[in-house]
Amino acid sequence: MSASKFDTALELVTHVPGVRGAMLVSAADGVVVAEALMDEMKGSAVAALAASLASRLRRAAEGAGRGVPRFVHLTATGGTLLAAPLGDDLLLVTVAERTVNAGLARLEMFRALEILA
Amino acid sequence: MSDDVRALTAQLAADPASLVFLPLGEALRRRGQLDSAQKVALQGLGRYPHLPDAHDLFARILTDKADFERAFDEWDMALRLDPQHAGAHKGLGFLFFKAGRTQEALEHLEAGLAEAPDDPSLKNAVARVRAALGAAAPPPPPAPAAPAPASAEEDDAAARAAIFAGLEGAENGLLLVDTQGLRLGGGLRDPGNTDVADVVAAHLAGVSREAARSAKLLGLGQWEMVVLEAPGGNAALLPASSEALLLVVRDASVPMGRLQVAAERAARAARAWLETLT
Numbered sequence: 307m308s309a310s311k312f313d314t315a316l317e318l319v320t321h322v323p324g325v326r327g328a329m330l331v332s333a334a335d336g337v338v339v340a341e342a343l344m345d346e347m348k349g350s351a352v353a354a355l356a357a358s359l360a361s362r363l364r365r366a367a368e369g370a371g372r373g374v375p376r377f378v379h380l381t382a383t384g385g386t387l388l389a390a391p392l393g394d395d396l397l398l399v400t401v402a403e404r405t406v407n408a409g410l411a412r413l414e415m416f417r418a419l420e421i422l423a
Numbered sequence: 424m425s426d427d428v429r430a431l432t433a434q435l436a437a438d439p440a441s442l443v444f445l446p447l448g449e450a451l452r453r454r455g456q457l458d459s460a461q462k463v464a465l466q467g468l469g470r471y472p473h474l475p476d477a478h479d480l481f482a483r484i485l486t487d488k489a490d491f492e493r494a495f496d497e498w499d500m501a502l503r504l505d506p507q508h509a510g511a512h513k514g515l516g517f518l519f520f521k522a523g524r525t526q527e528a529l530e531h532l533e534a535g536l537a538e539a540p541d542d543p544s545l546k547n548a549v550a551r552v553r554a555a556l557g558a559a560a561p562p563p564p565p566a567p568a569a570p571a572p573a574s575a576e577e578d579d580a581a582a583r584a585a586i587f588a589g590l591e592g593a594e595n596g597l598l599l600v601d602t603q604g605l606r607l608g609g610g611l612r613d614p615g616n617t618d619v620a621d622v623v624a625a626h627l628a629g630v631s632r633e634a635a636r637s638a639k640l641l642g643l644g645q646w647e648m649v650v651l652e653a654p655g656g657n658a659a660l661l662p663a664s665s666e667a668l669l670l671v672v673r674d675a676s677v678p679m680g681r682l683q684v685a686a687e688r689a690a691r692a693a694r695a696w697l698e699t700l701t
Contacts, residue, residue: 337431338434355641359637362629365541372614372658374654379649387637
C-alpha cells in the first residue's frame with residue numbers, strides 16, 4: 307500500500323472540523339502503521355489504547371452473537387475516539403473534539419476505508 | 424533482531440513515553456531475551472508505575488527467570504491497581520498452583536476467567552485445577568433430588584426485567600451489570616435466542632475499564648458512552664452509576680441516534696432502581 311494512499315485516506319478524516327488526528331493501527335498489537343495527528347498527540351498511546359479497547363469490544367460483541375463491530379464510538383467529557391476495522395488486521399482510529407460532527411467523521415472514515423481496502 | 428522487535432524498538436526510541444514498551448517487552452520475552460525484556464519493562468514501569476499491564480509484563484518476565492517471589496509481588500501490585508486484571512489473576516493462579524495451594528489457585532483462575540471468558544488457556548487451567556481439586560477432595564454431596572421449580576426461574580426473570588418495566592427490550596436488549604461483570608437486571612439473547620446475558624456481562628466489566636483507561640490516558644476526560652455498530656445489531660454501553668453499567672442492544676436497522684436516546688432513557692430507569700437499593 308503506497309504512502310500517498312495512506313495520506314489521502316487519512317486526510318479525508320482529518321479535514322473534518324474537530325478531528326485532532328487519524329491513524330491506521332495494527333489491530334493485534336496496537337502499533338502505528340500510519341498517522342496524521344496534531345503535534346501534541348502521542349500516536350503510540352492512542353494506537354495501543356484504541357486497539358485494546360476495540361479488541362475488548364469485539365469479544366463482547368461476538369459473545370452477544372452480533373459479529374465483529376464495524377464502527378466504535380467512545381464519547382468522553384473532553385473528546386471522542388472513533389474506530390473502524392479494515393479487515394482483520396488493521397484499525398482506522400480517529401481522535402476528535404467532543405463537539406465533532408460524529409456522523410460526518412464516521413462517513414469520512416468509511417470513505418477512507420474504501421480507499422485503503 | 425526480528426522485524427517486529429526492530430520496529431517496536433524504533434518506535435520506543437522515537438517516543439520513549441509511549442506504551443509501546445508493553446508489546447516490545449512481551450515480544451522480547453517470547454523470544455527468550457529476558458534481560459532485554461526486563462530492561463524495557465523496568466523503563467516502562469518507571470514512567471507508568473500505576474499501569475497494571477506494566478506490572479503484569481514485568482511479572483511474566485520474572486516468572487520466566489524463575490524469580491517467583493518477585494513475580495508474585497508484581498502481580499499482587501497489578502491486582503491492587505486493577506482488582507479484575509485477568510493477566511494478574513492468571514499469573515497468581517499459576518504461582519499458587521505451583522506452590523501446591525490449589526484452592527487459592529482456582530480462585531484466581533476463576534476470577535481471571537470471569538474477566539476473560541474466551542481465554543482458552545484460562546479455561547484449560549480452571550478445568551485442570553478443578554480436576555486436581557476433585558481428585559484430592561472427598562466425594563461431593565449428592566445432587567439435589569429435583570431441579571428448582573420452573574416457576575422460580577420465571578419469577579427471577581420477571582424480577583430482572585422489572586428494572587426496565589415499560590421500556591422496549593426490558594427482557595431482551597437491556598442489560599444492567601455491576602463493575603465486577605455480574606448481572607443486576609435485564610436480559611440479553613443472541614439472534615438464535617440463546618441467553619448470553621451472563622457471558623456478555625462478564626465481558627462488559629473489562630470493556631468499561633478499558634474505556635475509562637483509554638479516555639483518561641488520552642486526556643479525553645471521563646468516558647460517557649461507547650456505541651458500536653455490528654452486523655447483528657447496534658449497542659450502547661454507558662455507566663448507569665459509579666458501580667453499574669448499562670448495555671442497550673438493538674437491531675442493526677435502529678438508527679444510532681435513536682439507540683442513544685433509548686440508552687439514556689434506560690439509564691434513568693436503572694438509576695432510579697439503583698437508588699431504591701441504597
